Amino acid sequence: MAKLTTSTLRQSFDRRTFVIGAVQGGVGLLLAARMGYIAVAENEKYEMESESNRVNLTLIPPRRGWILDRKGAPLASNRADFRVDIIPVRLKDPPREVAALGELLALKPDQLADLNTKIADAARFQAVPVADGLDYDQFAAISVRLPELPGVVPQRGYSRYYPTGPAVGHLLGYVGAANKEEYDKERIPLLVTPGFKLGKDGLEKEYEQVLRGEPGARRTEVTASGRIVRDLDTREDVQGQSIQLTIDGQLQDFAARRIGLQSAAVVVIDCHTGGILTMTSMPCFDPNTFANGIGRIEWKMLNEDDHIPLLNKAVRGLYPPGSTVKPMASLALQLQGVSPEEHVNCPGGYQLGNRFFRCDAVHGSLDMRGAIEHSCNTYFWSMVHRVGYENVAPVARKLGLGQEFDLPGVNQRYGTVPDPEWKKRRYKQEWTAADGLNAAIGQGYVLVSPLQLAVMTSRIASGRDLVPSLMFGHPKPPGPALPFTPEQLAVTRDGMFRVVNGSGTGAGSRLQVPGVTMSGKTGTAQVRKLLSRGGGGAWKTRDHSWFICFAPSEAPRYAMAVVVEHGGFGASAAAPIAKDVMTCLFDPAKAWSALLEMEKTWGGTPAERMAAKYSAYAAQYGAAVPKAASDAAVQAAMTQSEGGETPPLTNGVVTNVESGEAKAAASGGGQPSDEPRAPSTGPAERGDRR
Amino acid sequence: MARGLLPQPIATLPWRALLPLALLTGFGAAVLYSAAGGSLYPYAAPHLMRFGLFVLLAIAISYAPADLVRWAVYPVYGAVCLMLVLVEALGHISGGSQRWLTLGPLVLQPSELMKPTIVLVLANFYNTLPAGMVANWRSLVPPAVLIGVPMVLVLLQPDLGTALAITFAGAVVMFLAGLPLKWFLGAGAAGALAAPLAYFFVLHDYQRARVTTFLNPESDALGTGYHITQSQIAIGSGGILGKGFGNGSQSHLNYLPEAHTDFVFATMAEEWGLLGGLFVLLVFGVVLRWGLGVARRAPDRFSRLLAGGMTATIFFYAAVNMMMVMGLAPVVGIPLPFLSYGGSSMMTNMICVGTLMMVDRWSRKASTPGLL
Structure with missing residues (x-):
């Protein structure tokens, strides 16, 4: 480069000013072009984005x-x-x-x-x-x-x-x-x-x-x-x-409220269609308050309640059915050729080998109807022993026990109807005669849900293979015809009629509706090995109380099963509820006025009682309660909580108490303590499919 | 101009520059009026009042005699540097970064003042440097120090945009002073090499995020990319004629951040469209052309470099701001002169304009000796 002088610098300045001017002009053009591109070429895109911002x-x-x-x-x-x-x-x-x-x-x-x-x-x-x-x-x-x-x-x-x-x-x-x-x-x-x-x-x-x-x-x-x-x-x-739904809202409400302070389930089935009129399990959570998420106090309340409000006992509670299986057994016996007129003497028990199975009372000589009426174990022990329980189990299944039903949104457990093959599979043990005797009276390995018992009752009452349904206007077609003759069914129904209307175990629950009679069967299912019998003792050790029934007796329209957990004798806890619910079907006004009187002594409706309990909890614990569970945990609680004591332990106990007197039947050697048997088992082993 | 109708001092004002600037500021006030939801306050009225005030300041500057200016170069430079140190010190005392000095009713941003000052001091330096020394590498040391000190002080604030503006103004003066071209090419190459290093080792996290965002705005459309994305939506949705005065949804519904300051161009473009944008570009083009014309006509080397540097400073503001809002440059906090609401940038730019007017006056005096 030439040596710089003032004049070359001046020239260079002019050149470079021009360059700068050109650069500035270039940037200006670039900006104009860029803006034109954004505002014209891409206008549509940005207009849309602006709209999606704004709107x-x-x-x-x-x-x-x-x-x-x-x-x-x-x-x-x-x-x-x-x-x-x-x-x-x-x-x-x-x-x-x-x-x-x-x-x-x-x-x-x-x-x-x-x-x-x-x-x-x-x-x-x-x-x-x-x-x-x-x-x-x-x-x-x-x-x-x-x-x-x-x-x-x-x-x-x-x-x-x-x-x-x-x-x-x-x-x-x-x-x-x-x-x-x-x-x-x-x-x-x-x-x-x-x-x-x-x-x-x-x-x-x-x-x-x-x-x-x-x-x-x-x-x-x-x-x-x-x-x-x-x-x-x-x-x-x-x-x-x-x-x-097939549900009768009034009846559902009535049944739920009639349960009162008990832990119970009620299932009512329409004997014409199989439609379920009522299926309730109480106590229960309030779905209204669940909608905003479950609060910590509510969660604590539900979890600490030994009545297990989160469990739907109607379909997921499994209990030994006790004597409520006897009508079913009577049909099985007739199919095996047992004459309903044949009498069996009840000396107060039944001798099997060197063991004595004790009955509740000394019933004397009874035929089939009488055995149902008085719920005599001796009769059924001796007869089932004669025909073999393996011939009874298929009938139990045919009538709905051990079955799962196709009901929308109802998560069921199907329980157990035992037989030799089942025991071999489950316990790797041979079936014994004692197992058969236990099963014959609905104890031992037998476990059923209230829904199954209601279906069983509806099938006995109608004589048809009714299939329960929930969707109104969509009844399920009945299954193949039941293998019983009308005469055989009549014997069984007659026995059940006498339970309520004769001198039977349910006599206190006769319907107070003119012109309508009810047939039924009580059941008392043992929870513990003879710690206490019937009504006394700590709540959790008391027997479960059952009642199955249908009405009207001569042309059955409604069939029902009621279980009251730890309610004691079938006749004392479940039967009165069944009677009132049945009354509500025929004379609602009468039933409701009686219920409203009862609720006064219970502290109001379930909702009112829950509200009171909630306030008490809130006052006691405030915000100190740990947080409520997630959705998943609530679901788990609902589908898995089976209740600490449900189904009961049935360890080696075969006695069945039916009448009012509870005999402490524990005469040591007399009790048939069976071969060592695995104690009660967990849910999965009970055949939970879900 | 109708010289005969107006008194001499008014008639001799450089209307070629002042009139477009007044139009631009008025337009800016209209945009600010709309941005405030159809209200003169809090933006439009102060904006106009400031312009009026700073026009007077510019006119006052324009009457400064050359001798006085030359004499004042280093004292002014020293004073502004001192203020920068003071800002830094006060920032340390108050425990946070600070850019302002409060002097009674005045709130001064010394880094803004440094932009014209660096032009002034470098113009003076190269004026006094013997022509033969210009291409000597040793003569690079004083300007490096002159630029380096304020740049470091501003970077400490930290204010990357202003530091770049100071560097740019200095570089332009040096370019116009006739330094060998290969030095600039070399510096450019070195800068290209240094940029990645600076990115990783010098820049603050938020500055780094801005660069990343500039290179890929969609990388974080709701975070750091939000500004650029929303600004382009505003400009793009304006179309050719805009959405109409007062109808800009991006600015009125607060989607556009800094709608009245750094992103005022987007606010304007949304309502006035491409036409508004071209008007703004045109006004800047006219003003900058006038500035370069003043520089070319200037009577001596000092005033030439001074005018060229001042023009470059105005250009830097406008170009970087508009490139930023259109997504051509990273987001740096540089407002758009005469449109953005804010006193500091208006003052800087009016000092530049005033200096240009002053040089213009000197050159007219020199070309018509004895007339005044």
Whole structure:
């Protein structure tokens, strides 16, 4: 380069100024071109993005289809309410906002603790329900303060309402906000829309897609922080379809309330169609309060209750049926050629080899009808011993014991009808004559659910192979004709008629409805080895109380099975409930007035009693209770909790107590203590298919 | 200009620059009026008032005699450096980074003042440097120190955008001063090599995130990429004619961050479309062309370099800001002169304009000796 001088610098300055000017012009052109490209060529794309920024499409959770009873009355409906949800990921300052909400809604410490847990556990997209059923003032108070509560979503919508609450909890299940697993399974925006609830259990879950409906949508203009500027337009939701059940809502409610303070299940079946009129297990959770998630106090309450509210005892409770199998056995004996007129003398027990099986009483000479009427064990021991229990078991199965039924949303356990092959498979042991005697009177290995016993009763009452159904208008066609002649059925029904209307064990439960008689059979199933008999002693050691029945006796219309856990004698606990429920079918007014009187002494309806218990718990424990379980744990509790003492231990006990007198029959050597037998077994071994 | 109708001092004002600037500022006020939801406050009215104030400041500067300016170069440079140190010290005392000095009612951002000052001091240095020394590498040391000290102080704040602006202004003055071209090419090559190293070892995390985002805005569309994405949506959705005055949903519904300061161009483009954008570009083009013209006409080397450097400073602001909002440059906190709300950048730019007017006055004086 030439040596720089002032004049070359001047020239260089002019050149370089020009270069700079050119660069500036170039940048200007570049900017103009870039802007033209964005604003013209890509205008459509960015216009769309701008619109999608500006316009927020909010889904409106659809109103859920109703669940109706056979008469069209709602078992589950919706009620309009104001509710508040939180979208955790949008919270700016969670502790402050939760505190502010707590103040506005007057939440108690345990509710606040529940809310914080739910927020902490929620996946980031999940809407957390805070409260529903708000009054307008609370709703307005929150709406006004929304700008300082980002992530809080108040809305008016509908919430699920179960008018009879706990009475239908096990049957219908409950609804709740979708959890992560459910969202993973069905990735649609509706599932994470605040206020949307889906079925979590029972029929609500089974018929989710039918009940759900189509969501509506609301287009709103929103700011970046989510504040709504104005509504643009709205599309209404389409309510889900209703489903109608065979259930009689009134009767279901009555049965649930009639159970009172007991732990019991009632199943009623229509003998014409097989439709289930009532299937209730009490105590039960209240599906209304489950919808917003299960609070910690409620969870503690449910878990600490030795009546096991989370277990649907009607289909998942397994108990030895006790003497309720005797009508079935009488049919099996007749099929094997035993004449109903043949008499057996009951000297107070039965000698098998060198063992003496003790009966409840000295019944003297009885024929088949009399043996059912008086529930004489000796008769059935000697007769079943004659024909062999392997010939009784198939009849038990044919009548529904040990069977699982195709019922939507009903998670059943099918129990055990033992036979030699089963014992070999299960215990690697040979069947003994004593096993047969135990099974003959519904003890030993035999385990059934209340639903199975109700089906059995309906089949005996109708003489047809009725198949239980739940969906109204869709009865299941009966199976092949039962192998019994009308005469054989008549003998058995006659025996059951005399149980209630003769001098039998259920005589105290005669129906007080003019012109209607009921036939039945009591049962008392042992829980423990002769720790105590019948009614006395600690609750958990008492026998289970059974009653099966049908009415009217001459033209059976309704069949029923009732179990009262640890209720004592069948005649004293289960039979009165069965009688009142049956009365409700024929004379509802009479039954209800009697029930309302009883409830006064029990502290009100189940819902009222639960509320009182809740207050007591809340007062005692406050927010100190550990958090409630997740959905999965609740499901586990419902499907696996079998109850500590259900089914009972049946260790080597064969005596069966039926009449009022409990004889401490433990005359050592007289008791047939069988070969060493594995004690009662866990759920899986009992044939749990789920 | 109708010289005969106006008094001399007003008629001799450089209307070729002032008129477009007034139009641009008025347009900016309209945009700010809309950004405030159709209200003069809090942005539009102060914006106009400041412009009026700083126009007076610029006119005052334009009357400064050359001797006084040359005499004041180093004291001014020293004072601004001192203020930068003071800011740094106060920041340490108050326990946080700070960019402002509060002097009574005035809130000063010394790093802004440094931009014209660095042009001034370098122009003076190369004016006094003998022509033969320009290409000598030893003469690089003083300007390196002059640029280096404020740059380090600004980087400590930390304010990458201003540090780059100072470096750029300095480099342009050196370029115009006639330093060998190969030095700039070499520096460019070195910079290209150093950039990755700087990225990994020098930049702060948030600055690094901005660079990453610039290279791939979709990498984090809700986080650091949010600004660029929303800004492009605003500009792109404006189309050719815009959504109309007061109808910009991106800015009004707060999707566009910094809608009244750094991203005011996007706010404007959403409502005024491509036409508004071209108008802004045109005004800057006119002003910058005038600036370079002033530089070319300037009577001596000092005033030439001064005018060229001042023009470059204005250019740097406008170009980097607009490239940023259009996704051509990383997000650095540089406002758009005369449109963005904010006093500091307006002051800097009006000092630049005032200096250009001053050089313009000097050159007219020199070309018509004896007239005044």
